[in-house]
Amino acid sequence: MIIGLTGGIASGKSTVLKMLADLGSITIDADQISREATKKGSQALNEIKEVFGKEYIDKNGKLKREALGDEIFNDKLAKERLEQILHPKIDIQMKYLIDKYQKEYPSKLIVVDIPLLYEVGKEEQFNEVWVVWVDFKTQLERLMKRNDLSYKEAKNRVRAQMPLDEKRKKADRVIDNSGSINHTNRQVKELFNKVSSKE
Ligand SMILES: CC(C)(COP(=O)(O)OP(=O)(O)OC[C@H]1O[C@@H](n2cnc3c(N)ncnc32)[C@H](O)[C@@H]1O)[C@@H](O)C(=O)NCCC(=O)NCCS
Ligand SMILES: Nc1ncnc2c1ncn2[C@@H]1O[C@H](COP(=O)(O)OP(=O)(O)OP(=O)(O)O)[C@@H](O)[C@H]1O
Structure with missing residues (x-):
């Protein structure tokens, strides 16, 4: 059985994914796949450099994630451009891992953490979709604390996603x-x- 685990930014998906792993599920994390796809020297990083500029790459050749986050959560077009570069690559790797784990662990529960599952319409790929929900106030507080963001910055990030109540x-x-x-x-x-x- 394959579960799609989703929610909002800082709603607790990674926390729940870890709990499910501890219970014996096989887990896949789309944010982790995205991080691997943009590592130093990757094709995705080169594309990001071409589209967004070299100021988003640090002196060690790594992606400046915080700076790119500031850019895309304040500019819808920039967010779409980044997604055009990354989503096809994330998709391929995610499908590859699901297929591999299904073969290796046919009796295990496979849980895939995908923040944008509903935004990109992936519900058909899963037997069930589980949403990690949190009230808006708590979500903002946890996000501000974890990412050291102002109220306005945190709100912008939450607003870049489908409302959690809708999910x-x-x-x-x-x-x-x-x-x-x-x-x-x-x-x-x-x-x-x-x-x-x-x-
Ligand atoms: C903008 C980036 C560089 C910021 O990196 P950072 O390390 O600060 O955050 P991280 O990747 O851990 O993501 C944290 C959370 O932000 C939210 N988020 C990330 N990307 C997006 C997006 N395109 N739209 C809406 N919310 C997003 C998700 O809830 C995610 O869980 C990074 O999030 C990124 O490359 N995003 C584009 C790829 C993508 O869409 N990922 C979402 C999962 S497939
Ligand atoms: N029940 C809880 N009580 C207190 N703090 C919590 C709780 N659940 C999660 N947190 C904290 O809230 C923050 C967000 O949780 P987590 O990283 O699991 O969310 P996420 O949905 O994976 O976030 P993102 O979408 O940004 O990847 C973390 O700092 C985490 O330690």
Whole structure:
């Protein structure tokens, strides 16, 4: 069974993905794939340099992620340009890993963390979609704290995505991560046991 795990920025997807890995699921992380695709010397990094300029590459040849984030979360066209470069590459690697893990671990639950699952219309690729939901205020607070952002910067990032309440309505299952880590852990265990017993 393949689960698509999604949510909003800083809603707790990575936290939940780690819990599911600890329970024995096989996990795939689209942000991680994206980071690998843009590593030093990669084709994607060259394309980013051509489109956005060399000021986004540091003196060691690495992508300046924070600077590029500031650019794309404040400019819709820039965000689309970056996605045109990266999404096809992320897609290929994600499909490759899903296929590989399905063959290697046919009886395991495979969970794919994709932040933009609904924005890019990928729900058909999964047996179920789980949304990690958090209330707007908590989301902003956690994002400001984690990324050291101002209220305005954090709000811009949240607004660059489909509203979490909309994603919650579309979801097959919802994990409420507004409370404590323990509260989330209990929900994740319950869901994991439920879907594992169905297989
Ligand atoms: C802009 C970049 C360089 C910022 O890097 P940074 O290390 O600060 O953030 P990271 O990659 O860990 O992403 C953090 C979160 O930002 C949000 N986010 C990232 N890209 C996007 C996007 N294109 N649109 C909306 N939200 C996004 C997601 O919730 C993601 O989980 C990076 O996010 C990126 O290359 N984005 C484009 C690729 C993409 O669309 N990734 C989304 C997953 S497929
Ligand atoms: N239940 C919780 N209570 C307190 N803090 C939390 C909780 N869940 C997550 N966090 C914290 O909130 C921040 C965002 O969580 P996490 O990184 O898991 O979100 P994410 O959805 O993967 O983010 P992104 O979309 O940016 O990759 C992190 O700093 C994390 O430690």
